[in-house]
Amino acid sequence: MNTQTNLGAVMTSVAQAKGLPNAHYVSPEVFEEERQAVLFNHWAGVGFGKDVPEIGDARPVDFLGMPLLVVRDRDGEVGVFQNTCRHRGMILVEEPRKIEGAIRCPYHSWCYSLKGELKSTPHVGGPGHNTHAEIKRDALGLIRVPSYVWHDVIYVNVNGNAAPFEEVHAELLARWAEFEGPMVHGGAASSFKLEVATNWKLAVENYCESYHLPWVHPGLNSYSRLEDHYNIEAPGAYSGQGTLVYRQLRGENGETFPDFGPHSEQWDEGAEYIAVYPNVLLGIHRDHYFAIVLEPKALDQTVEHIEIYYAQDGASDPDLAALREANALQWKGVFVEDIFVVEGMQKGRHGVLFDGGKFSPEMDGPTHNFHHWVASAVDAARR
């Protein structure tokens, strides 16, 4: 039986297109197809640099069943490896921990450096003989997964077939070039996660459009009206929304977070919220930034990992602790308000007569941009 979905209706203009067919939200077969075509073939977010802050920190990540190991090496660089020993396929690191010297496989003690080099193969040539002509250490290092860290989000291209991150996202990097300075995590109170009963794509779709704001987030209406927003659409890369009336949060004494640095007038009252395809949601403001990595746990189960960052003083000044907490609570409130929507759309996708949906040509461009990208990625993988 041909189980391939028909994507032709998605890959046309927003005015004519339909949304992705139901199967892209409710079919285990399509979920598996998208695992490869959408998530493994592209630069997907799998974590944050702040979770491996020191040299030797190692953190295992289960990315849709793919065991990854995130390591900060002695040069301070983040590397990502398949978390599997080259000998007998044993999982190397099962819990986050500090690697003091080498990564030792707990099975036969093959050891790897923090850069993945195979450093020791005990008894491989017989007891007390640690070499063998057929064991070529240079060819048996840990398998490195291409990775790139941008604004602390760790992106990986599991299948190693994407163009370099800087090339794929050149336009986005240029768009936010004013924010290339340090972004410092706000600490424990600036970190939270939400477990949502939805397909991960629906979280992207909801995030990147402003159409729903007055209905789902009425609290934002007081200063941020729908007409104060604009669509952001970069075919093949990202989409989202921007606001023209960002208002800095103020504490009881009028204090605000310090800016990341000098910025152009656009960012005085501007902010942007962008979905970096496939599964990373970013928000940038003059004084803080947040990143959401969507972890697809299952077809209809997603964990949203949310982290908030500031300029150095904004992150560390104890006098701003209450303001940091208030900012996190404010954002958490907004994201919680979205849960019934993304879970409701997931339930609605079981309506067998639903045809993918009709987009508003005016308001749904960013969402359609994402659908078009997903459909194109799936289509390309089928060819």
Added chain:
Amino acid sequence: MSLDAALLAAHEAGDKAALTRLYTQAADEAGDVDAACFYLTHAYVFALESGAPEAVALRQRLADEGREPVCD
């Protein structure tokens, strides 16, 4: 405590410094080069894993016996 008992206790505790020290001692007390290299290998692995400076000398002892590459 015998060396065997001390080794078992160090394994149980995951005490890599003790494992490095005790396996080195076992190597030093071994009756032949093969037995010594067996224990040296273990001492080296635990030193390597824990980032202990002894790893350099242990590796050199193994390399001198042709049990590790001369350099890597």
